[in-house]
Amino acid sequence: MSIDRLREMIRESQNIVFFGGAGVSTESKIPDFRSETGLYTTSKNTQYPPEYMLSYSCFLKDTEDFYEFYKKKMIYQEAKPNAAHIVLADLEKAGKLRAVITQNIDGLHQMAGSVNVLELHGSIHRNYCTKCNKFFPLKYILDSPSIPECDQCGGIVKPDVVLYEEGLNMYTLDRAVEYIERADMLIVGGTSLRVYPAAGLIEYYRGNKLVLINKSETPYDSRAALSFNESIGELLKKAT
Ligand code: ZN
Numbered sequence: 532m533s534i535d536r537l538r539e540m541i542r543e544s545q546n547i548v549f550f551g552g553a554g555v556s557t558e559s560k561i562p563d564f565r566s567e568t569g570l571y572t573t574s575k576n577t578q579y580p581p582e583y584m585l586s587y588s589c590f591l592k593d594t595e596d597f598y599e600f601y602k603k604k605m606i607y608q609e610a611k612p613n614a615a616h617i618v619l620a621d622l623e624k625a626g627k628l629r630a631v632i633t634q635n636i637d638g639l640h641q642m643a644g645s646v647n648v649l650e651l652h653g654s655i656h657r658n659y660c661t662k663c664n665k666f667f668p669l670k671y672i673l674d675s676p677s678i679p680e681c682d683q684c685g686g687i688v689k690p691d692v693v694l695y696e697e698g699l700n701m702y703t704l705d706r707a708v709e710y711i712e713r714a715d716m717l718i719v720g721g722t723s724l725r726v727y728p729a730a731g732l733i734e735y736y737r738g739n740k741l742v743l744i745n746k747s748e749t750p751y752d753s754r755a756a757l758s759f760n761e762s763i764g765e766l767l768k769k770a771t
Pocket residue numbers: 660661662663664665681682683684685686
């Protein structure tokens with residue numbers, strides 16, 4: 532069975548890299564941007580589409596609305612790591628997994644104990660003053676009545692999250708490429724691999740142990756050594 536093969540691959544690999552998308556977080560009840568119950572579908576009634584509400588223009592021009600939307604739709608304080616996060620943290624502790632590359636901004640991998648986490652889209656847990664660059668934790672944003680202002684210089688605080696119209700952090704992207712190039716096993720989970728940069732990143736993998744785990748099919752399924760269309764948390768738990 533392919534689950535046995537997956538277990539075997541994990542056992543024989545020493546340099547596993549995991550690359551994850553929104554599907555990793557939906558199992559912790561954080562909605563996916565585009566799924567049925569996702570942000571895009573549930574916010575259709577608001578005046579502007581979420582692509583605007585989460586854009587850099589909105590942050591600059593309609594900062595109060597940006598933060599209202601952001602706090603309501605992007606932050607799930609009660610979310611806890613699921614089985615996928617925990618298995619990956621355990622694999623890192625066991626010296627088998629070298630990096631988690633994620634498109635999620637929720638910090639759940641770190642909460643589960645992962646240390647080397649490359650966050651392509653940033654994190655809600657890091658926030659910086661746009662004037663003096665002072666760091667603020669998530670709590671500071673949540674405790675601010677409307678627009679979070681720096682307690683040192685009065686500047687507006689911005690989440691270190693890649694908004695629409697903003698580019699990815701090139702340093703993080705380069706490191707992600709390096710880890711993928713060196714990996715002996717690449718597990719890709721919770722992404723349909725249809726959107727940049729996900730699809731491009733897996734092209735850097737040179738090994739023969741590409742494993743795809745996603746609830747629906749992806750365009751890369753036929754190129755993978757193994758592909759599973761099921762819950763990533765349960766599958767990884769069974770395979771380790
Ligand atoms: Zn400041």
